[in-house]
Amino acid sequence: MLRLPKFELARPERIEDALALLAEHGERAQILAGGTDLVPNMKHELFTPDVVVSLARIPGLVGVRVERDGTLRIGAMTTLDALAHDPLVRERAPALAQAASLISGPQLRRMGTLGGNVMLDTRCQWYNQTHFWRSALGFCLKKDGTLCHVVAGGKKCVAAASNDTAPALMTLRAALVFRGQEGARTIAIDDLYKADGIYNKKTKGEILTEVRIPATPAGHRGAYGKLRDRGSIDFPLLGVAVRLDLELAGENGRGAVECADVCAVALQARPVRIQEVAECLRGTRPGTSAFAEAVEAVAEKAKKQCHPLENIPGDAEYRREMVPVYVRRTLRAAAEGAGPVEHV
Amino acid sequence: MGENPRMRLLRLRVNGDLHEVGAPDHWTLLEVLRYRLGLIGSKQGCDKGDCGACTVLQDGKPLLSCITLAALAEGHEVTTIEGLMPAHVARGGAGADPVQEAFDRCGALQCGFCQPGMMLSARALLNENPAPSRTEIRAALAGNLCRCTGYTQIVQAVELAIAEAAGVEPPRPAWSPDANPWKAAPPKTRPARTRSTRRAAEREEG
């Protein structure tokens, strides 16, 4: 058995107590949500906290509800399985429901949480290995070493963001509520991630409590596309989230694109937004050749803008080839109100 | 962090029994089940949640016990493979749980190592959805790796359990095109009675 390193577990029943523990122990404490990321990483001795602070007993962190103004509020400890099946999420934030439905496998989706996925550690084939394995090559830039094995002579860690919910939430303009000892603050998800594979988030010592998704208009469409070798369990080799907001039904039953967004993950240390998407698609109408051409244009732009590295296991050149394919297929799926896009 | 971690007294409800067991915080639920409670039916396949052999049910939902901290199972109802048959008997059934019987009758247990986890995932599926399609069955079992069967007889076993619960004939396998090998469930006999229980029953009946 690969054993966990020793630690003390705290199961606070109030968020204030959790925050106090984090403040008291600083770097020596770590938050445990569903455990599906932290526990395997601890078995790999990537994290060896003295204190593990479980959020399981803190009330008010689970659940999906919609405010009067249409804002969707999701507790950070809501499981991925619950998200995938929740009718409010499926209707108002389909890209998020689809992304959640594709994460890992059935058991893990019942354990893993939205907050845990938003805050997922970055991944790399040189990093997500046992202590013995990593010591055999002298460790790496992200953990315990100074050399990057992906980019020869690289000084910046390029471990990949691997969380499927992140690009979906970016297209949904999600806001994240963090609780710190000083109180709560809300940041846009676009402001959470940074291009640093070692730790790709701009928060420290705070607890994500809630994800808020602004009301999506009636003509909102979203979809998620995931490339992976198997149809279950694997992390993404490429993840694409799409948003299309259509004007309320025009003559053909589908109005023109008012708003469009495409975000991707599993390329580099942060999830990325493809640039110039809205300019291509705005004003075109799904089902027309103008729309199809605009989709092609977006796919080409995405290919030019995306540069997967040999960080996660999987052919980087192939992943790059698949960027336009998955962007195209996911845009089409979103336009049709379908998805998710995967190979099974 | 010292060499000798503090032991925590855990109160775990497993298969309907309340256990008090001591374990340090870094012990997983799988380790406590196997090495403290002697419930060796849940298996260890991959150390870190990649294979599903360690699947148990927590409040009826399948989870991976090898990446669940034992302490976090407190306050929940855990079901392991050893609990399926007694639960079935307690509900008035005879013999093993219909999922277990079906797996046996379909040949789905080759080496058997992945199957406790597989059967629990199947049991959880049928509890939630008594008539899933073949696609839904495969999707529900997509977190349980099997190396022996190629999944065919596993899916057949789940479909047999579904068919028998519904009182219909299950689909015929490719290797038996002319007759359905599972058409009639063999009559499930209750455990043989000893002399004393028989006398007691006769007294009651008489």
Add this chain to the structure above:
Amino acid sequence: MAARDLHGKGPPWKEGFRIIGKAHPKSDGIEKATGQAIYADDIALPGMLHAKILRSPHAHARIRSIDATRALSLEGVQAVITGKDLPIPYGVIPWTPDEHALALEKVRFVGDEVAAVAAVDEDTANAALKRIQVDYEPLEAFLDPWEALRTPAPQIHAEIRGKPVEGNISKHVDLSFGDVERGFAEADVVLEDDYFFHGTTHTPIEPHCAVAQVSADGVLTLWSSTQITHYVQRALARVLELPESRIRVIQPCLGGAFGGKSDPFALEFVVSKLAFLTGRPVKCLWTREEVFYAHRGRHPMHMHYKTGARKDGRITAVDARILIDGGAYSSFGLVTAYYAGQLLTGPYDFPAYRFDSTRVFTNKPPCGPKRGHGSVQPRFAFEVQLDEIAERLGLDPIELRRRNFQGQDTSTVNGQRITSNGFLACLAEVERASRWKERRGKLPHGRGLGVAGSMYISGTNYPVYPNDMPQAGVQLKVDRSGLVTVFTGGNDIGQGSNSVCRYIVAEELGLDPLDVRVVAADTDLCPVDLGAYSSRVTFMVGNATIDACRKLRRQIVAAVVEAWGVVPERVAMGHGEVYDREDPSHRIPSREAFHLAETRFDTLGATGSYNTPKLGGDYRGGTIGASPAYSFTAHVVEATVDVETGRITVANCWIAHDCGRALNPMLVAGQIEGSAYMGIAEALLEVHDVNRFGLHAGPSLLDYRIPTSVDTPELHALIVESLDPEGPYGAKEAGEGPLHPSIPAISNAVFDAVGIRLRHLPFTPAKVLAALREASARPPAPKVARAPAKERR
């Protein structure tokens, strides 16, 4: 005296089979289903210590020194051992004892075992490992077999068993049969190409585990998740310098093996030695990562095949050159180098054949036997090349195979004896089931059908150590209660060999299967069986069981005949009774017949044996590949290719397998399905390789991808029965043969779908896209003048 002369392929009773041929549940099914089955890691003994093994971080290095003093001083650590404590080398093949339980002077791959500790728990043992200091002198490491082939120094092994090794060559075999050059000269078409099969591994869901206990009077008991209890006993005796009679090896219930547990492994020697040193039981459970380092998986093979054929499709000559990447140790490598050529000579007849195979050592986890040992790779290359020949000649690929069918009761070009051969029926079955004639070549672009065939051994002609004793032995015990216990050394690794014993005894003695219990794979209790490898157990243990049953039956019938005053022909056994055929009202329960027999003959018991006849060609290596019976298989795969992503999806796989007779069709189907699944996985998903540091690229079940239930297609198992004259009731193997054709059938289906040839495994989406791009830039290949109209399909 071999059992094969005593019984035939029919039922033992005039009334026909009552048990055999039916879908009875397994003898251990419900026990596994309820979580009661005991596997090695389920064993816990009082005072048991836990062992952990320190492994080499270098791919190739000399060990200068090991300092374990700090480890020993850790509280809870009971013993630490290194190579010096186990200096005698071993190897599963007696001619290549090139392994040490713990490295003695050098380490040869990342993960090679160096030291071991026994401690009160795993955490302490792990902490102790971190305190062991090893001083290494790194050496140049070979990760590429071509480089190892052409670079004689540094040598990975300098000498084995006293004989110097030539450079880094593990084994070289060059055999030629018939006149190959003339064959090519006579051919109307000659195709020649390179094919590559990559590395894959077994990944049984149960990691290796061993528990050792030494009694106060020095008897060692080892429980181990192994396929080869008998060979492990011999290896332990050799390395620990103990008499074999003081070593008991027991295989508990086992969670999958597929050839990955058919070597003796370091953990078995380590726990045994530590148990001796500490006087306490010791367990070692490998982590999943360690299972990847142990490996013994499929050898990567770089193959060059040249085949000649006449216009009518008849093969005239085959020439193969194969480079085999062996990894750091020999394992079964001597056999692999032979199998790579010897097992290709069926189900087709070709009059001239040559193969030249070289196995080299490299500084990577050692390769060994994986389901279809040594023959899956060549079969892949050959069956794709056959398809290419069919294309060139304008022949249907199934028709091409039919025209080359070797027949039954014949002999191959390399001197193997073929008896029963149901290959034509297999082709007919998959042709029918897949609707081949109406669909192949006619499906829309992106969808296609591919066919392939194969043959495989049902056990081999020789034990791993030379001797003329039976290869399988069985003992029966009869209880007055009516229970018959079967003792067999045979290793049930999930394939159901124990169940086969049960069914045979129940059939022969007319018992309810529940009144037959099996005790297996315990060297104290059970007669010797050589182990579960080369698909031998059903065939050999089955025959030995029938042998034992017939002896016992004679005694029982003789006693009943005396008691009833009837002729023996009137006595029949069935349904738990013994009865008079001419007066069925005259019947007694089986157990009463046992009492009559025990009264008449005293305590009852019988042994049975099986040994193969002398087989094989009369040349060096001629016995390797010889088998008392061969199974035959044909696959048709229906595949779709997404031309945008390059992804291949197998929609359907039809597998027709000639298993002689299906003793239990449900279990045979399970083996067929499991084999096909494993082949498809090797073709499309699994990759075992090391990175540029010599480190396994992804030693976890997350990174080493085996298919989930949503990645596996519908597998249609079709059973063909050719009733072999030597198998038990005509049965042959079903555990390895059905894997072979799946891989080439996928390549051939892709050709039908999108017109590209995949000769390089695995068939990744990137390779498919590259081939599609190349094909669209290239003009089509010329076809040879078609065969006359009447021969065309």
